Amino acid sequence: MPTNQGPEYFAAERKYLQSRTKLEKMTWLEEMIRTSVKHKGTEKLLADLRKRLAKLKKEAYIQRKKSGKPKVSIRKEGAAQICIIGFTNSGKSTLLNSLTNAKADIASYPYTTKKPVVGMMDYEDLRFQLIEIPATFESESMSLLHTCDLIIAVLDSTQNVQEQREELVRILKENRLENKKIIFAKNKSTVCGLDRETICMDTKSGIGLEEIKERTWKALDKIRIYTKSPKKPKSIPALALKKDATVADLAKEIHKDFMKIFKYARIFNSSKFSGKKVGLDYKLHDNDVVEIHSR
Ligand SMILES: Nc1nc2c(ncn2[C@@H]2O[C@H](COP(=O)(O)OP(=O)(O)OP(=O)(O)O)[C@@H](O)[C@H]2O)c(=O)[nH]1
Ligand SMILES: [Mg+2]
Numbered sequence: 316m317p318t319n320q321g322p323e324y325f326a327a328e329r330k331y332l333q334s335r336t337k338l339e340k341m342t343w344l345e346e347m348i349r350t351s352v353k354h355k356g357t358e359k360l361l362a363d364l365r366k367r368l369a370k371l372k373k374e375a376y377i378q379r380k381k382s383g384k385p386k387v388s389i390r391k392e393g394a395a396q397i398c399i400i401g402f403t404n405s406g407k408s409t410l411l412n413s414l415t416n417a418k419a420d421i422a423s424y425p426y427t428t429k430k431p432v433v434g435m436m437d438y439e440d441l442r443f444q445l446i447e448i449p450a451t452f453e454s455e456s457m458s459l460l461h462t463c464d465l466i467i468a469v470l471d472s473t474q475n476v477q478e479q480r481e482e483l484v485r486i487l488k489e490n491r492l493e494n495k496k497i498i499f500a501k502n503k504s505t506v507c508g509l510d511r512e513t514i515c516m517d518t519k520s521g522i523g524l525e526e527i528k529e530r531t532w533k534a535l536d537k538i539r540i541y542t543k544s545p546k547k548p549k550s551i552p553a554l555a556l557k558k559d560a561t562v563a564d565l566a567k568e569i570h571k572d573f574m575k576i577f578k579y580a581r582i583f584n585s586s587k588f589s590g591k592k593v594g595l596d597y598k599l600h601d602n603d604v605v606e607i608h609s610r
Contacts, residue, residue, distance in 0.1 A: 401469030
């Protein structure tokens with residue numbers, strides 16, 4: 316055992332040795348890794364701790380798969396539902412709180428978030444629902460990843476980024492989520508590399524938050540449509556529809572029976588045809604304002 320560890324490390328080690336559950340053990344192993352001094356002399360110890368942690372995570376995952384607990388379901392609100400994933404302490408709650416009205420607990424203590432936390436994010440007249448997925452990756456909250464529209468994966472730049480990325484990709488694959496849209500964001504990082512695919516952010520100081528919003532909207536690959544009533548201004552928040560959406564798609568989005576009472580619509584935009592009367596098959600464009608007239 317190395318003799319040059321500080322009191323924080325020894326306190327975590329004591330707690331680890333007293334732990335009974337897998338989650339407790341994982342928590343204190345994470346804490347031992349975090350608080351351990353890092354130099355040549357502790358490399359072997361750290362490798363051993365990481366190996367033990369990886370084994371525990373795997374066992375915990377198999378156990379959870381068998382637990383059969385009811386799946387968490389959160390009703391979609393706004394233009395899209397976006398899940399935030401990442402390992403413990405990567406800064407998921409800090410990101411969620413910075414982008415939305417949520418008040419998730421933030422702490423350097425591992426596994427602070429134990430249940431999914433929801434918040435609403437505003438971006439250019441659109442509202443998005445953001446959900447932090449606990450880093451324990453329990454199967455009951457993993458179900459949210461199947462139904463959400465996009466995943467933001469937070470990587471902790473104070474740890475091995477490549478390893479985290481590969482491990483997250485493996486978890487997604489294991490859950491048959493490999494085809495899900497995903498954005499990678501490297502947190503706690505003010506120095507950015509050449510990898511333009513990965514967003515570089517420091518949520519604590521607000522760096523990269525605008526980019527996260529822009530990239531989220533871009534990745535969703537949708538168009539923003541405003542509705543309005545006659546003689547009224549356009550309604551905000553706007554709706555997000557698929558790129559080739561028509562007025563009929565918009566009517567269905569407003570209400571499933573809206574098509575039955577639809578008479579015609581007027582489209583307002585920056586073109587010379589603004590105010591034009593159209594039918595259900597009219598193909599909408601980004602930023603169109605649609606005034607629907609019903610019977
Ligand atoms: N320097 C720095 N610290 C950060 C940043 N974002 C988060 N932190 C710190 O990292 C620690 C963990 O942050 P959280 O937001 O709680 O992380 P989390 O991913 O939600 O963690 P769990 O819920 O435990 O899985 C806290 O001490 C934060 O203050 C950042 O951008 N820069
Ligand atoms: Mg959290």
